[in-house]
Amino acid sequence: MICTNHSANTDDGQTTVDHDDDPVLLPGLPNHLAQIILSTVRPSLLSAVCRQWRCLIYTPYFPPFLTLYAIVANNNDRSLSDSVAFFTFDPVSSKWLTLPPPATDPPLRFLHRHPSFISRNLTIQSLTVSGRLVLIAATGHNFLPALSHPLVFDPLNGGWFLGPPLTNPRRWCAAGCIRNTVYVASGVGAHYRGDVGKMMEKWDVGRRREEWRWEEMAGLKDGRFSREAVEAVGYKGKLCMVNVKGNAGKEGVVYDVEENRWEKMATGMLSGWKGAVGVAEEEVMYVVDEEKGALSKYDDEKDCWEEMVEGSELLKGAEQMAVGGGKICVVSGGGGRITVVDLVAEPVRMWVVDPPLPENEVISVHILQRPCKKN
Numbered sequence: 001m002i003c004t005n006h007s008a009n010t011d012d013g014q015t016t017v018d019h020d021d022d023p024v025l026l027p028g029l030p031n032h033l034a035q036i037i038l039s040t041v042r043p044s045l046l047s048a049v050c051r052q053w054r055c056l057i058y059t060p061y062f063p064p065f066l067t068l069y070a071i072v073a074n075n076n077d078r079s080l081s082d083s084v085a086f087f088t089f090d091p092v093s094s095k096w097l098t099l100p101p102p103a104t105d106p107p108l109r110f111l112h113r114h115p116s117f118i119s120r121n122l123t124i125q126s127l128t129v130s131g132r133l134v135l136i137a138a139t140g141h142n143f144l145p146a147l148s149h150p151l152v153f154d155p156l157n158g159g160w161f162l163g164p165p166l167t168n169p170r171r172w173c174a175a176g177c178i179r180n181t182v183y184v185a186s187g188v189g190a191h192y193r194g195d196v197g198k199m200m201e202k203w204d205v206g207r208r209r210e211e212w213r214w215e216e217m218a219g220l221k222d223g224r225f226s227r228e229a230v231e232a233v234g235y236k237g238k239l240c241m242v243n244v245k246g247n248a249g250k251e252g253v254v255y256d257v258e259e260n261r262w263e264k265m266a267t268g269m270l271s272g273w274k275g276a277v278g279v280a281e282e283e284v285m286y287v288v289d290e291e292k293g294a295l296s297k298y299d300d301e302k303d304c305w306e307e308m309v310e311g312s313e314l315l316k317g318a319e320q321m322a323v324g325g326g327k328i329c330v331v332s333g334g335g336g337r338i339t340v341v342d343l344v345a346e347p348v349r350m351w352v353v354d355p356p357l358p359e360n361e362v363i364s365v366h367i368l369q370r371p372c373k374k375n
Contacts, residue, residue, distance in 0.1 A: 023052045035061045047092045057092060064155070064369035066325040067091060068353065069099075069133055070338070071126055072360040073112040084110045084124065084363070086133075086153070087356045088371055096356040099371060102151050102160040110138045110146050112363065122171070123229035128322075128366045129177040130205045131155065134163065136175045136184060137229070144190050145169035150182070150203070155371040164203060164212040168196045174225045176232025176239050178257050178282065180206030183217075183232060183239055185255075186225035197223025200255070218260045224251060231320075234282045236300070240265060242273050245290075268303030272296060276330060278323040288318035288330055295328070295341060309348055314339045324367030329353075335361035 025034035038046060038056060043065050046053040056062050068089040086099040102108050111122045122139040133153040140146030150163030166184075173187025185200040198219040203212065225243045232239040237257050242265070244250035252265030252273065265273075275290035285298040287305060293315035296305035309315070317332040326344040331337070335355070342349040355362050 025052055025056065039063050043092050054092075058370075060372070064372070065092075066367055067370045068322070068329055068338070068340075069366040069368055070096075070356065071124060071135075071363045071365075072335075072356060073110075073124075073363055074357075074359055074361070084108070084112065085356075085360075089353060090370065097371075098356075099153065100159070102153075104151075108146075108151075109140065111140065111143070112361075124363050125171075125173065125175050125229050125231075126364050126366065127175055127177055127182065127231075128368055129182055130180050131368060132205070133366055133368060134182060136182065137169075137171050137173050137187065139171045145171050153371075155369050158371045163205075164214055167201060167214050167216075168193075168199065170196060172226055172229050174230035174232045174241050176234055176241065178234040178237065178239060180204060181257075183255070184214075185232065186220060186223060186230070188226050192223070192226065194223060197226045218255075218262060220253070220262060225253075231277065233277050233279050233285065235279050235285050235298075236283060240269065240277075240285075242270065245275075266300075266303045268305070269298060269300075272298070272305035276318040276321040278321040278328060280323045286321070286323060286328060288315050288321060290316065290318050292316070293318070308343075309341065309350075312339075312350065314350055314352065315341075320364050322365045322367045327367075329365045329367065331362050331365055335363060338362060338365060 022031050025031050025038060035056065038053060039062055043057045046057055070087045072085055072087060074083045087096045088099055089096050110124050112124065124135065125137040126133060126135045135147060135151040138146040148169050149165050151160055152163050153160050168189050170187030170189045174185040176183055182203045182205060183200065186197050189196055200217045200219050201214045202217055203214050227243060228245065230241050230243060232241040239255040242250045242252040252270040254263045254265050256263060272287060275288045277285065277287045279285045286295060288295050292311040293313060294307055294311045295309035295315060296307045298305055315330055315332060318330050320331045322329045326342065328341040328343060330339045330341065332339060338353040338355065340351055340353060
């Protein structure tokens with residue numbers, strides 16, 4: 001579970017311990033037994049007691065806890081208009097930590113805004129699968145697809161690597177995952193092509209890396225999902241997506257993974273899809289109404305949305321969300337605010353996490369285990 005501690009900043013992020021000189025963790029017990037006992041305690045509680053326990057949290061002997069990851073763009077400085085950085089928020093120390101950038105040649109550069117598009121962002125699409133962060137599509141210079149391969153960050157080793165080459169590098173596509181498999185549909189490559197606009201492909205991340213490849217699946221009936229970057233939300237064995245954000249007239253479709261078949265989205269699900277949508281463990285679907293700021297949960301038996309949180313100013317303008325560890329993290333305010341909703345608390349609690357720097361615009365957030373140091 002993501003920690004909710006709001007203690008003062010410390011200097012212990014990513015601390016490691018030399019076991020030959022370890023101080024006693026629990027008097028009367030060897031440290032290997034004390035570690036087992038302390039590993040059952042919430043990290044936020046351990047951090048507040050003493051330095052020895054705070055250091056233990058960041059060693060390989062303590063179960064990794066969930067943290068918030070953010071992809072951000074600096075849009076205030078013209079020289080940095082296509083500068084994208086990656087951060088993780090340590091909930092124990094309440095500090096943002098910078099992730100290493102992908103080691104690509106030439107260095108990775110994404111366009112997020114351009115003077116030719118006054119009110120449109122050039123979206124960088126990302127998702128989480130198998131405990132990893134995956135960048136799947138973006139726009140590069142000359143408005144060409146920026147990624148020929150998915151870029152994958154693995155928290156276990158703290159480093160980036162490439163996924164299998166994309167059959168058709170693209171942008172403004174529909175991207176999502178079910179269990180250990182990534183799905184990409186529609187989109188625009190260097191130029192619009194009807195066959196790519198209807199194409200669906202999958203990549204099984206659960207296979208051995210030497211067996212990674214993209215496989216073509218049943219395609220869409222048309223290219224209407226090429227108009228915007230679309231999140232394909234994995235829900236109970238199906239991918240659910242709509243082709244237009246917000247309250248505008250839109251079309252919703254559902255892809256049945258087992259049947260390899262496209263279906264129309266249920267009327268109730270589509271009518272309530274009025275903002276950012278996320279799913280917990282692929283079983284519970286949530287939406288934040290971008291106009292009202294209300295948080296609702298989908299009931300598939302009744303095909304309706306049940307309101308959980310009344311309209312909140314903090315949630316108005318919701319653009320993207322991540323769900324995990326009993327919490328929902330919502331990006332709003334034009335990427336200038338991250339609101340955390342604690343679904344476990346009675347009553348539901350909310351608080352704001354500021355972006356890493358005031359000039360940073362948060363593009364997307366994800367919930368993964370804390371990154372380990374790269375050896």
